[in-house]
Amino acid sequence: MPEDVKPKPSPDSPEEMSRRQFFVKLGVGSVAVAALGTAAFSYEYLSPNVLYEPSPVVDAGKPDRYAPDSVTLDPQTAIYVVRTGEGFFALSAICTHLGCLTAYKPDLGIIACPCHGSKFNKDGVKIEGPAPRPLPWLRMWLSDEGNLMVDRANAIAIRQLVRV
Amino acid sequence: MSTPKDFLAVVDSDARKTPRRIAFITKRTSPQVRVKDEDRVMTYPEVFFRATVAIETLAIALVITALLWDAPLEGLADPMHTPNPAKAPWYFLGLQEMLHYFPPVVAGVLVPGLVVMALIIIPYFNINIEAEGMWVKDKARRLRIFGIVVVLFCIFLAVFHVWVALVPTLIMAALMYMAAQTDPQTATGYRRSLVSKPLSFWIMTWFLFELVVLTVIGTFFRGPGWSWVLPWKGAL
Amino acid sequence: MANTLDQLVDQVRENRIWRSIFRSGTGESNLHKSLFVQQNVFLHLFSIKARKRTLEFSATWYLGALTFGTFMILVITGVLLMLYYHPSVPQAYADMKDLQYVVSSGVFLRNLHRWSAHAMVFLVFAHMFKVFYRGAYRTPREFNWIIGVVLLLVTLLLSYTGYLLPWDQLAFWAVTVGSNIASAVPLMGAKIRFLMLGGTAVNANALLRFYVLHCVILPLAAILFIAVHFWRIRKDGGIYAGDHSSEGSNQ
Numbered sequence: 339m340p341e342d343v344k345p346k347p348s349p350d351s352p353e354e355m356s357r358r359q360f361f362v363k364l365g366v367g368s369v370a371v372a373a374l375g376t377a378a379f380s381y382e383y384l385s386p387n388v389l390y391e392p393s394p395v396v397d398a399g400k401p402d403r404y405a406p407d408s409v410t411l412d413p414q415t416a417i418y419v420v421r422t423g424e425g426f427f428a429l430s431a432i433c434t435h436l437g438c439l440t441a442y443k444p445d446l447g448i449i450a451c452p453c454h455g456s457k458f459n460k461d462g463v464k465i466e467g468p469a470p471r472p473l474p475w476l477r478m479w480l481s482d483e484g485n486l487m488v489d490r491a492n493a494i495a496i497r498q499l500v501r502v
Numbered sequence: 503m504s505t506p507k508d509f510l511a512v513v514d515s516d517a518r519k520t521p522r523r524i525a526f527i528t529k530r531t532s533p534q535v536r537v538k539d540e541d542r543v544m545t546y547p548e549v550f551f552r553a554t555v556a557i558e559t560l561a562i563a564l565v566i567t568a569l570l571w572d573a574p575l576e577g578l579a580d581p582m583h584t585p586n587p588a589k590a591p592w593y594f595l596g597l598q599e600m601l602h603y604f605p606p607v608v609a610g611v612l613v614p615g616l617v618v619m620a621l622i623i624i625p626y627f628n629i630n631i632e633a634e635g636m637w638v639k640d641k642a643r644r645l646r647i648f649g650i651v652v653v654l655f656c657i658f659l660a661v662f663h664v665w666v667a668l669v670p671t672l673i674m675a676a677l678m679y680m681a682a683q684t685d686p687q688t689a690t691g692y693r694r695s696l697v698s699k700p701l702s703f704w705i706m707t708w709f710l711f712e713l714v715v716l717t718v719i720g721t722f723f724r725g726p727g728w729s730w731v732l733p734w735k736g737a738l
Numbered sequence: 739m740a741n742t743l744d745q746l747v748d749q750v751r752e753n754r755i756w757r758s759i760f761r762s763g764t765g766e767s768n769l770h771k772s773l774f775v776q777q778n779v780f781l782h783l784f785s786i787k788a789r790k791r792t793l794e795f796s797a798t799w800y801l802g803a804l805t806f807g808t809f810m811i812l813v814i815t816g817v818l819l820m821l822y823y824h825p826s827v828p829q830a831y832a833d834m835k836d837l838q839y840v841v842s843s844g845v846f847l848r849n850l851h852r853w854s855a856h857a858m859v860f861l862v863f864a865h866m867f868k869v870f871y872r873g874a875y876r877t878p879r880e881f882n883w884i885i886g887v888v889l890l891l892v893t894l895l896l897s898y899t900g901y902l903l904p905w906d907q908l909a910f911w912a913v914t915v916g917s918n919i920a921s922a923v924p925l926m927g928a929k930i931r932f933l934m935l936g937g938t939a940v941n942a943n944a945l946l947r948f949y950v951l952h953c954v955i956l957p958l959a960a961i962l963f964i965a966v967h968f969w970r971i972r973k974d975g976g977i978y979a980g981d982h983s984s985e986g987s988n989q
Contacts, residue, residue: 557803
């Protein structure tokens with residue numbers, strides 16, 4: 339003989355609910371709210387508010403350091419400072435395929451990636467290889483002291499040159 | 503069975519609710535089987551729900567405590583600079599208090615080692631299993647032994663100036679003596695409950711009392727240089 | 739609306755994927771209640787039925803369950819705290835400041851961990867005294883009492899190793915005092931201290947050892963002994979309720 343502790347079946351009218359059902363719903367509802375709250379707070383806890391990493395903003399030094407019509411790689415910060423006849427711009431040196439550090443080949447006048455053979459021209463546009471996108475242009479400006487500043491966290495869509 | 507049945511076996515139980523084994527003893531034998539039927543309930547939900555409520559209540563209390571009070575954090579560890587006093591966590595303060603009176607070998611190794619040993623062997627001593635009142639049998643002789651042990655121990659504590667341990671010991675000894683003088687037949691109230699307590703009860707209660715007293719003293723009544731302070735007044 | 743919610747729940751429960759995970763199904767019968775315990779890898783450590791008298795509050799004050807509850811809180815908060823803590827000197831202290839002031843809910847988790855730790859030490863002592871005073875250590879439960887003493891020591895060691903991790907003055911000198919007491923053990927004292935600290939002084943090696951002890955070795959030991967402790971309760975006849983019918987059973 340099973341010990342049936344099933345609550346009485348709820349009557350047809352939807353307003354009536356036994357006391358047990360009410361408390362069960364209250365309990366389940368509270369647990370659901372608590373679970374949601376816990377999830378929200380856990381997400382906040384797990385995402386760090388402060389990062390102990392180098393700043394994305396790079397000080398590239400005075401513009402005179404760069405020879406006219408040059409492409410200069412800084413391997414530590416993974417950017418190219420490009421000086422053309424019209425001005426300066428910065429490219430990210432990280433290949434858009436799988437993240438390897440590219441290199442500038444002065445004899446060929448192109449930027450090449452050693453990992454899977456992607457090649458880019460001096461504007462970052464892809465010439466060949468598996469890379470899906472061109473090398474992004476990075477936001478560049480002149481600081482108050484007259485230094486070239488590059489923000490690696492901000493790519494610019496429009497080709498803008500910093501004229502000195 | 504070779505002989506015809508001459509008994510009627512009636513088993514009154516709900517076999518599905520409380521399963522039991524039935525033994526039919528066909529010959530007249532002397533052993534008696536004493537069986538008590540016990541009401542059983544399903545682990546789920548009875549046990550689990552009760553445990554869950556208990557743990558949830560505790561969790562709520564701890565969460566409220568965590569929201570209201572911050573855990574302490576002092577300055578960066580500096581091997582060059584010892585704070586005064588340098589106190590162990592509260593559960594070791596009883597031990598640290600004893601270090602004040604005895605060398606580390608005794609207070610730090612011997613006493614805790616003996617305590618752990620004593621705890622482990624408790625269930626293997628018949629005296630604990632029988633749980634007979636301490637003063638029920640052989641009262642006069644036991645009182646004499648009790649008196650000698652207490653006097654020797656108190657002298658030992660006094661010689662080392664361990665007043666903090668001496669006072670609780672004297673209080674416990676007084677209670678034990680009072681239990682010895684109580685007549686089990688006519689006693690009322692708490693004296694009645696004390697008179698039937700076995701020796702293991704007294705020793706454990708003495709240990710618990712000492713533990714609490716030493717920890718409280720180590721926490722509140724010891725200041726710089728392990729000097730005696732009154733917590734409500736500051737250092738003497 | 740409530741009805742459609744119930745219907746939704748029922749639909750989920752009848753779903754094939756759900757039933758492949760939760761095979762016993764639900765129900766109010768004793769069979770379902772038995773299966774809930776018996777078919778679960780974690781829960782089948784417990785017996786299917788329990789004697790009603792053992793569930794009264796006055797029997798145990800639920801101290802054993804409460805101790806286990808604090809242990810669970812400590813494991814959860816501890817693992818979360820580990821994500822922001824580097825066991826190196828002096829980074830550990832900087833991480834404590836980080837948790838207090840920078841990390842979202844960091845101060846709450848740290849506080850909860852600390853107060854639960856104190857609560858657990860207190861509760862484990864209270865549990866031991868309660869078990870003693872109601873005579874629940876007697877035959878056939880002697881060995882479980884010893885397991886309990888072992889768990890008491892593991893709890894104290896967990897608390898002691900955790901105490902060092904903030905690497906503040908309180909931590910450093912408490913551990914210094916403790917390690918000097920360890921060196922007082924005759925014959926082997928200096929060796930014990932050397933092994934404990936991973937050196938002769940309380941420094942980076944000591945912090946790393948205490949970290950591994952606190953986060954890996956001792957919790958594993960605790961979990962193993964807790965499992966044996968629970969198993970022995972069942973095999974020794976269930977929670978002791980001050981009677982004789984609780985001698986070892988085949989539950």
